[in-house]
Amino acid sequence: MNRVEGRDKVTGRARYAYEYPAEDVAYAYAVQSPIAHGRIRSIDASEALATPGVLAVLSSADPPALGSRDDAELALFQTHEVAYHGQIVAAVVATTSETAREAAQYAVRIEYDAEPHHVRLRTDHCGLYRPDKVNPAFPTDTEQGDVAAGLARAAVTIDATYTTPTEHNNPMEPHASMAVWEENGDLTLFDSIQGASDDRDTIASVLGLPPERVRVISPHVGGGFGSKGTTRPNAILAALAARAVGRPVKIALTRQQMFDVTGYRTPTIQRVRLGADAAGRLTAITHDVVEQSSTIKEFAEQTATPTRVMYAAPARRTTHRLVRLHVPTPAWMRAPGEAPGMWALESAMDELAIAAGIDPIELRVLNEPAVEPESGLPFSSRNLVACLREGARRFGWANRDPEPGIRLEGRWLTGTGVAASTYPARRRPSRASAAVEDGDFVIRIAAADIGTGARTVLTGIAAQTLGSPAERVRVEIGDSALPRASLAGGSMGTASWGSAVVRACEALLKNGAEGTADTTEDVESDSGFARHAFGAQFAEVRVDIDTGEVRVPRLLGVFAAGRVLDEKLGRSQFIGGMTMGLGMALMEETVVDERSGAFLNHDLAQYHIATCADVRDIEAVWIEEEDPHLNPMGAKGIGEIGIVGTAAAIANAVYHATGRRIRDLPITPPKLLG
Ligand code: MOS
Numbered sequence: 171m172n173r174v175e176g177r178d179k180v181t182g183r184a185r186y187a188y189e190y191p192a193e194d195v196a197y198a199y200a201v202q203s204p205i206a207h208g209r210i211r212s213i214d215a216s217e218a219l220a221t222p223g224v225l226a227v228l229s230s231a232d233p234p235a236l237g238s239r240d241d242a243e244l245a246l247f248q249t250h251e252v253a254y255h256g257q258i259v260a261a262v263v264a265t266t267s268e269t270a271r272e273a274a275q276y277a278v279r280i281e282y283d284a285e286p287h288h289v290r291l292r293t294d295h296c297g298l299y300r301p302d303k304v305n306p307a308f309p310t311d312t313e314q315g316d317v318a319a320g321l322a323r324a325a326v327t328i329d330a331t332y333t334t335p336t337e338h339n340n341p342m343e344p345h346a347s348m349a350v351w352e353e354n355g356d357l358t359l360f361d362s363i364q365g366a367s368d369d370r371d372t373i374a375s376v377l378g379l380p381p382e383r384v385r386v387i388s389p390h391v392g393g394g395f396g397s398k399g400t401t402r403p404n405a406i407l408a409a410l411a412a413r414a415v416g417r418p419v420k421i422a423l424t425r426q427q428m429f430d431v432t433g434y435r436t437p438t439i440q441r442v443r444l445g446a447d448a449a450g451r452l453t454a455i456t457h458d459v460v461e462q463s464s465t466i467k468e469f470a471e472q473t474a475t476p477t478r479v480m481y482a483a484p485a486r487r488t489t490h491r492l493v494r495l496h497v498p499t500p501a502w503m504r505a506p507g508e509a510p511g512m513w514a515l516e517s518a519m520d521e522l523a524i525a526a527g528i529d530p531i532e533l534r535v536l537n538e539p540a541v542e543p544e545s546g547l548p549f550s551s552r553n554l555v556a557c558l559r560e561g562a563r564r565f566g567w568a569n570r571d572p573e574p575g576i577r578l579e580g581r582w583l584t585g586t587g588v589a590a591s592t593y594p595a596r597r598r599p600s601r602a603s604a605a606v607e608d609g610d611f612v613i614r615i616a617a618a619d620i621g622t623g624a625r626t627v628l629t630g631i632a633a634q635t636l637g638s639p640a641e642r643v644r645v646e647i648g649d650s651a652l653p654r655a656s657l658a659g660g661s662m663g664t665a666s667w668g669s670a671v672v673r674a675c676e677a678l679l680k681n682g683a684e685g686t687a688d689t690t691e692d693v694e695s696d697s698g699f700a701r702h703a704f705g706a707q708f709a710e711v712r713v714d715i716d717t718g719e720v721r722v723p724r725l726l727g728v729f730a731a732g733r734v735l736d737e738k739l740g741r742s743q744f745i746g747g748m749t750m751g752l753g754m755a756l757m758e759e760t761v762v763d764e765r766s767g768a769f770l771n772h773d774l775a776q777y778h779i780a781t782c783a784d785v786r787d788i789e790a791v792w793i794e795e796e797d798p799h800l801n802p803m804g805a806k807g808i809g810e811i812g813i814v815g816t817a818a819a820i821a822n823a824v825y826h827a828t829g830r831r832i833r834d835l836p837i838t839p840p841k842l843l844g
Contacts, residue, residue: 174625184390187361187362190360190387192418194418195417198408198411199267200431202259203254205284205767206254206287206497207496208285210252210280211281213279215231217278223264225263225414226414227260228261229261229280234413236248243499244376245376253466255766257431258403258407259280261274289762289764290764291460293460301470304475305472310470315454315485320484320485323453326522327444329442332442332835333439334438335759337754338503338777339396339434341392341394341398343392344422345362345397346362347420351416357373357384359385361387362392362398363386366386367386367656370386388648389648390648391620392620395503396504397434398432399502402432402433404431407421432501434500434503435471435503436462436463437461438510442457444522450532450537451537452483454483454486455486457488457514458488459473459488461500462492462494463493463495463499464497464500465495472511473511473514474489479542479700481543482538482543486543496767497762504747509810516589517821519589520821520825524825531562551796553704556730557730558728560793571585571826575826582713582714583713584827585710586710588706588709590815591706591729592811592814593703593806593807595703596662597662598657598693599694600653600654601687602673602687604678612644613644613645613646615645615652615674616648617655617667623743624663626739631664632671632675635675655670660810664808665800665801665807673685673802674687699799704729704731707727707816707819708819709722710823711823713824718841718843720756720842722785723786727748728792729790729812731805732797732800732804734792743808747814749785750780751813752784752785752820754835755821756836756837756838757779757784758778758835760772817835821833824837830842
């Protein structure tokens, strides 16, 4: 299907959070800490308050009343302590955004007592500790079999450390909010967010309101990639500012502010050890991860979890260790866990294939597990081998040079690489309603369309269930007043919301007038199968022998992700993920300045993401997969799997092109030269 809101978007009729009109609206702008650790000694807002147009200054000099301070990233202006550079320490509210910004930057005088800060992740940091669980609720460590014995009896071993840098989500639409307090004390919040229901609950809890007194409206969202998966300080700031001045208040974060307060992907240091017998069968796998969180909140990424899923081995260990640094709290970024974890595991598998003299595809096929390695559960479906085989056929893998570093075309060394991909197929409880109004079907669910095409695919799901043309189905989403739904995250949107929409439509067909559904029981009774999508990523690269510049003339992804519900939307999700994987491989890195604790390259001029010119021949295909153990649509999530494995496929291709193994992302020219 074409996007049902496509015309609204290209004509500007689709409204984003910042674009809603309001009478007497005021604007807020955040003041951010210039120190990475310490304490506010004094705040002088007099000059700001004397500036024409300034309505209020919020700060810890006069802490606003909150209902909950549990989330320190959202409990604004409650303490004089500073936990990281760029933390929001005050805000100016004014009649224009320019006045608010000028006063915030030049007329609020804050003195600080700075203390030493630590912002660099190291494996020998004295603060290293073992979190109780990793995101969202996986065991921190797992161990099966005798790892030492498995490694000792291996004919071939790999022991290598792979690292990833801090990366930022960078959705096109900045985080933005408008808060409107109604006369009865209810709050309406226009927010750019991946889930209106959860956002509403969080905002209500922070402000100390019952959830039914808060309404979040969010029909169009210009991307999130996880950074809008949880409530961000801009929403709370808008609500507090509007309460302080008695007018609606808008706030839009600048691109530079987004780097500080909307989350990011933690850097990782990952040690992977693999042992294999002479035939290439794994005897042991270990994956030990070190990553960071802030001093005010724990976020522990589940980096090693794909290693619990991917390959058969009699012995396996996965661990996660965290260091609390004077940095903002990391959060979700597209395929948290799988994207960095599979970069390490799939790079190590390539190294093992070379060390063992086995084709990297055959090595993976050899180590296919009969059941999910960690849990022993049967897979609901697992077609990794089919993806590898189909990809090899389409990509022309059989013609690959047997040796690395031998194909020089002009100034370009060329090579190819492969890596596997995986992502969990999960669901969360959701509700939906279906009704007939003026002869059309109207579906209501508090789902979110963050650019994925959620509204469109739900329209298609409803139309198919109702046996109606799609033109007669209208889907209302993006409003917490609609039936409660899970967020657009974890690649769970379509599976979760679609299940509720199918059941609501079936109920409507039975009753005639209206149908409602709540999938809580259904989703919570899901058990007995390990459910994951799989894929195979193929890359061709060219490396300039003089400059070290890497180009990617060809990317192919082959996925097994259940039923793909819409070919056009599905392909967009896959190639979007692969494009982000290309950026992860070659460009994306947020540089931390150790002296100030600040992120240095905090804009799109200096934080490079893949653009059209970086992407040449990119294709995503999928194999037909029938999986009856998922949901009424037979679909697995596809929002995140596209990024998983791409960076490893490119790094493996760089090795094949040059004979140089890069274990530290991104693969920039200096790492290849010299
Ligand atoms: Mo996505 S990182 O699961 O919001």
